[in-house]
Amino acid sequence: xxxxxxxxxxxxxxxxxxxxxxxxxxxxxxxxxxxxxxxxxxxxxxxxxxxxxxxxxxxxxxxxxxxxxxxxxxxxxxxxxxxxxxxxxxxxxxxxxxxxxxxxxxxxxxxxxxxxxxxxxxxxxxxxxxxxxxxxxxxxxxxxxxxxxxxxxxxxxxxxxxxxxxxxxxxxxxxxxxxxxxxxxxx
Numbered sequence: 001x002x003x004x005x006x007x008x009x010x011x012x013x014x015x016x017x018x019x020x021x022x023x024x025x026x027x028x029x030x031x032x033x034x035x036x037x038x039x040x041x042x043x044x045x046x047x048x049x050x051x052x053x054x055x056x057x058x059x060x061x062x063x064x065x066x067x068x069x070x071x072x073x074x075x076x077x078x079x080x081x082x083x084x085x086x087x088x089x090x091x092x093x094x095x096x097x098x099x100x101x102x103x104x105x106x107x108x109x110x111x112x113x114x115x116x117x118x119x120x121x122x123x124x125x126x127x128x129x130x131x132x133x134x135x136x137x138x139x140x141x142x143x144x145x146x147x148x149x150x151x152x153x154x155x156x157x158x159x160x161x162x163x164x165x166x167x168x169x170x171x172x173x174x175x176x177x178x179x180x181x182x183x184x185x186x187x
Contacts, residue, residue, distance in 0.1 A: 021170065024091055028080030030100040034118035035062070035069050035077060037166065038127055049087035052078065068118070068126045107182040110175050114168060122186065129160045135187045149180050 023029045023042055036045055039062075050058070059074050059081075069077070076099060084091045100112060111117050119127035120134075129137075138144035151159070153176070155167035171179075 024084045025094040025097055026080060026084055026092070027095070027097055027099045028076040029084075029097045030112055031073060032077045032080050034112065034115040035067055035073065037115045038067060038118045039065075045081070045085060049085055050081070051086065051088060052082040055081040055085075066127075107178055110179050111182075114171055114175075114179070116179070119165070127163055128165060131183050131186050133160075135184055138184060139187065144184060145177075145180050148183065149176050152176060152180070 021042055023033055023045060032045070033042060036042065055078055059069075059078055063069060063074065100109070111120075120129065120131055122131050124130050125133070134148070138148060141147070151165070152168050152171070154169075155165045157164035
């Protein structure tokens with residue numbers, strides 16, 4: 001098979017919109033995606049080529065409006081955005097996100113990669129309920145895993161307040177099941 005045809009077939013096999021739902025890979029890209037996806041689609045970032053000062057102002061504004069991020073996270077995000085989305089210079093080639101969290105825990109890596117930790121923490125409310133609150137709500141309920149998986153896929157609002165949870169239709173089924181199982185066992 002010719003290389004150009006193979007590339008075309010591979011690109012066609014990616015779900016529609018999945019390529020557009022990522023930032024350029026680089027140190028800090030996962031954290032940036034997790035925090036910014038709380039309120040924005042990533043195209044909002046991709047089309048905004050700003051100076052480092054303008055990115056700093058935007059991050060300050062996000063923090064003031066309630067985005068859960070500390071000063072160390074803001075510094076990482078600012079460095080990432082100033083490097084990859086700066087109008088004064090072209091972005092460098094994509095590189096691994098050497099700052100992505102999760103250690104060796106595969107489920108924690110999934111939670112980080114899918115922006116879950118931007119709104120949820122293990123034992124405290126962030127934007128949404130803690131994973132333990134979710135586990136307690138579904139404890140002992142028949143069909144809990146299927147209901148939670150559907151909620152993650154479709155998103156919605158009203159179950160935990162008026163802040164909507166964005167839909168996550170692109171998570172592979174095996175990854176979704178691993179995350180659901182993990183959440184339901186963290187009482």
